[in-house]
Amino acid sequence: xxxxxxxxxxxxxxxxxxxxxxxxxxxxxxxxxxxxxxxxxxxxxxxxxxxxxxxxxxxxxxxxxxxxxxxxxxxxxxxxxxxxxxxxxxxxxxxxxxxxxxxxxxxxxxxxxxxxxxxxxxxxxxxxxxxxxxxxxxxxxxxxxxxxxxxxxxxxxxxxxxxxxxxxxxxxxxxxxxxxxxxxxxxxxxxxxxxxxxxxxxxxxxxxxxxxxxxxxxxxxxxxxxxxxxxxxxxxxxxxxxxxxxxxxxxxxxxxxxxxxxxxxxxxxxxxxxxxxxxxxxxxxxxxxxxxxxxxxxxxxxxxxxxxxxxxxxxxxxxxxxxxxxxxxxxxxxxxxxxxxxxxxxxxxxxxxxxxxxxxxxxxxxxxxxxxxxxxxxxxxxxxxxxxxxxxxxxxxxxxxxxxxxxxxxxxxxxxxxxxxxxxxxxxxxxxxxxxxxxxxxxxxxxxxxxxxxxxxxxxxxxxxxxxxxxxxxxxxxxxxxxxxxx
Numbered sequence: 499x500x501x502x503x504x505x506x507x508x509x510x511x512x513x514x515x516x517x518x519x520x521x522x523x524x525x526x527x528x529x530x531x532x533x534x535x536x537x538x539x540x541x542x543x544x545x546x547x548x549x550x551x552x553x554x555x556x557x558x559x560x561x562x563x564x565x566x567x568x569x570x571x572x573x574x575x576x577x578x579x580x581x582x583x584x585x586x587x588x589x590x591x592x593x594x595x596x597x598x599x600x601x602x603x604x605x606x607x608x609x610x611x612x613x614x615x616x617x618x619x620x621x622x623x624x625x626x627x628x629x630x631x632x633x634x635x636x637x638x639x640x641x642x643x644x645x646x647x648x649x650x651x652x653x654x655x656x657x658x659x660x661x662x663x664x665x666x667x668x669x670x671x672x673x674x675x676x677x678x679x680x681x682x683x684x685x686x687x688x689x690x691x692x693x694x695x696x697x698x699x700x701x702x703x704x705x706x707x708x709x710x711x712x713x714x715x716x717x718x719x720x721x722x723x724x725x726x727x728x729x730x731x732x733x734x735x736x737x738x739x740x741x742x743x744x745x746x747x748x749x750x751x752x753x754x755x756x757x758x759x760x761x762x763x764x765x766x767x768x769x770x771x772x773x774x775x776x777x778x779x780x781x782x783x784x785x786x787x788x789x790x791x792x793x794x795x796x797x798x799x800x801x802x803x804x805x806x807x808x809x810x811x812x813x814x815x816x817x818x819x820x821x822x823x824x825x826x827x828x829x830x831x832x833x834x835x836x837x838x839x840x841x842x843x844x845x846x847x848x849x850x851x852x853x854x855x856x857x858x859x860x861x862x863x864x865x866x867x868x869x870x871x872x873x874x875x876x877x878x879x880x881x882x883x884x885x886x887x888x889x890x891x892x893x894x895x896x897x898x899x900x901x902x903x904x905x906x907x908x909x910x911x912x913x914x915x916x917x918x919x920x921x922x923x924x925x926x927x928x929x930x931x932x933x934x935x936x937x938x939x940x941x942x943x944x945x946x947x948x949x950x951x952x953x954x955x956x957x958x959x960x961x962x963x964x965x966x967x968x969x970x971x972x973x974x975x976x977x978x979x980x981x982x983x984x985x
Contacts, residue, residue: 517550517752521719521730522557529560529568535596540588543622550576550731550752551585558695558727559589565597565691569727572695573715576731577781579763580753582697583615586667589695590648591619593665600646602665603682607673612650613638615669619648651682662686666694672701672708679707700732700781703932704950709783733780741780742767750781785931791913796930801919803837805830810973812867812966813841815856815883816954817875822847823952825925826855829962831970835917838909838959843925845952853879857886866973869895869965871902871957875946895965902957903941905964909956912963920959929956 525531533556540547547555558572576582583606590602606612620631620640628643639649666682668674686692701708715728733739733750740746744760754760767775773789776782805811809830817824825843829836841859844851856879860868868887870876880896887894897905912918920926933953936945944957 517731517748517750517754519550519729519731519752520734520750521716521728522553523569523719523724523727523729524722525553525557526560526568526724530563531556532559532561532592532596533557536588536592539592539595540584543584543588543591543619545581545584545588547585547588548581548753548756550729551581551588554585554727554729555589557729567691567693568724570693570725571711572693572727573711574695574697574727574729575700575712575781576729576753577751578699578778579758579766580731580751581757582699583669586669586695586697587615587619590665590667591623594640594642594646594648595644597664598644598646600664601662602646602648602667603661603663604648604650604667604669605674605678605682606650606669609638609650612669616640616648616650662688664689664692666692668694668696669698671696671698671711672705673698674707676707700777700783702777702784731781733776733782735780735782739780741776741782742772747779751779785928789931790933790935791910791930793931795913796920796927799913799916799919800922801837802921803830803832803839803919805837805839810866810966810970811863812869812962812969813856813859813863813865814869814958814962814965815852815876816870816958816961817849817852818946818952818954818957819875820947821845821950821952823954824849824852825952825954825958826852826859827926827955827958827962829959829966831966832919834919836912836963836966837919837921838926838963839921840923840926840955840959843923843952843955849879853882856883860886860890860892864890865892867893867895867962867965867969869897869961871961872896872898893969895968897961897964899943900941901964902961903938903943905960906935906943907941908967909960909963918963923955925952926955926959929953 533552536555536559537547537552554574558569560568562568590604594600594602604612604616606615616638623629624631630641632639639647641647663686666686696711698708715726718726719728731750731752733741739749747760748754763779767779771789772793773784777784811828811830813826813828815826823843823845826841827838828841829838842855868883870880884894928951932949932951933956934945934948935942936948944953944960946953946957
C-alpha cells in the first residue's frame with residue numbers, strides 16, 4: 499500500500515479502514531510549507547504529530563516568500579480525543595519561536611481551559627533559553643527570548659479588545675457566539691501576515707458562528723478557493739455510517755490506533771445521550787448540546803388520529819417573542835392515552851392571526867378547555883379569549899409558571915411511558931429537538947427565552963395536554979358525584 503498522504507489505516511476488530519477526511523484542502527507541492535518545522539516542535543513538546551495533524555500543518559502553513567500565508571483562515575473539525583489541542587499547541591509554539599515580536603492569542607471554552615493548554619507548552623519548553631512562564635491569574639502567558647509571547651483570553655465580549663495578534667487560535671470554536679468573533683477578528687486588521695485557526699468538534703444548530711465557518715470551508719474545498727484551509731473528519735450518516743458501531747470508527751477517527759483505542763471510547767459513549775455521542779465521536783451536527791428528549795421518543799410517538807367532537811378536544815395557544823412565532827395546538831384522549839396535534843403555527847412577529855383563529859376554533863368545536871400561560875407574550879389577547887369563552891360556557895385556563903412546570907414535565911413523562919402520540923409536524927419536531935429548560939428547585943419547565951428556536955408549538959402542546967387532562971378529570975369527578983349527568 500503506498501504511504502502517500504491520507505493513506506493511513508486503522509485495524510479495528512475485523513475491519514480495515516482508511517481514515518480519510520470528508521473535506522480536505524489540497525497541498526500545492528510547488529509551495530514552501532512550514533509543516534515539517536511544526537512537526538519538529540511537536541516532538542519537542544512530547545507529542546509527535548499524527549499523519550492527519552501533519553497533513554493539516556503541511557497544507558495550511560504554505561507561505562509566500564514575503565512571509566504571508568496563502569490561507570489566512572484555517573478551519574479544522576475532527577471528533578473528540580483526536581488531538582486538536584496538540585496541533586494547536588504545536589502551531590502556537592512554532593509560530594512564537596519562528597518570528598520575533600509575535601503575539602499569539604489562544605482561546606478555549608474558558609480562560610481556565612486555555613491556560614491549562616498553555617501550561618503544557620510552558621512546561622515542555624521551560625528549559626529553552628529565554629522561555630518564561632507567567633502564571634498570574636488574568637495574566638497567564640509564555641514569553642520567548644525573541645520577544646514573542648503566547649497569551650490566553652476569555653471567550654467573551656471583552657476578551658482581546660485593544661490588542662493586536664499575529665496568530666489567533668480558537669479551540670472548541672463550536673461554543674463561541676458572534677460577539678467573540680466581533681472582539682477578536684479586528685485584532686488582526688493591522689497584521690497583514692497574520693493567520694486565524696479555528697479548531698473544534700462539530701457543534702449544534704445553535705453554533706451559528708462555527709457552522710458558518712464550516713459551510714464556508716466546505717464551499718472553499720468544492721470551489722478550490724485557496725483563501726481558506728479546511729479539513730473535516732466526520733461520520734457520513736447519509737452514506738450509512740453508524741456512530742455506535744465500533745468497527746466503523748476507523749473511517750472518521752484519524753487518531754484511532756495512534757493515541758486512542760476503542761476501549762477508551764466505549765465508556766464515554768455509554769455515559770452520553772445518543773445525540774451528544776453522535777456529536778462528540780461522530781463529529782456530526784446535532785440539535786442541542788443538552789438533549790432533553792432522547793432522539794427515539796418523538797419518532798416512535800408519531801401517529802395519525804382523526805379527531806371527533808365527542809373526543810373532548812382541548813386547545814392551547816402560545817406566543818414566542820424571540821425567535822418570534824405563535825402556535826395553536828389541540829389535545830384529546832385516545833384509546834392509548836392522549837394525542838397532540840399542531841393546528842397552526844406562523845413564524846415572525848405578526849400574531850394578528852392568532853385571536854380570530856382561536857375564537858373560530860371555540861365557535862366550531864366547543865372545546866372542553868382553552869388554555870394558555872400567563873405573562874406578557876399573550877396578555878394582549880388572553881383577556882379577550884377568556885371573555886369569549888365565558889360567553890360560550892367554555893372553560894378557560896391560564897396556567898401559572900408552577901402549573902407550566904407540571905405541564906412540561908407531564909408531556910415529558912407521557913412521551914417516556916408511550917402514552918402520548920402526535921401528528922406529523924416539522925415545527926413541533928424542531929421545538930422538541932432544540933428546546934432548553936429552566937430549573938427552579940425540583941421543578942423544571944420549557945424555557946422560551948433560552949431556546950434558540952420558536953418553541954411555541956411545544957409549549958402549547960404541553961399546556962393543551964395539561965388542561966385537557968385536568969378537564970377530563972373534572973368531568974370524571976362530576977360523573978361520580980352526579981351519576982345522572984346533571985347537577
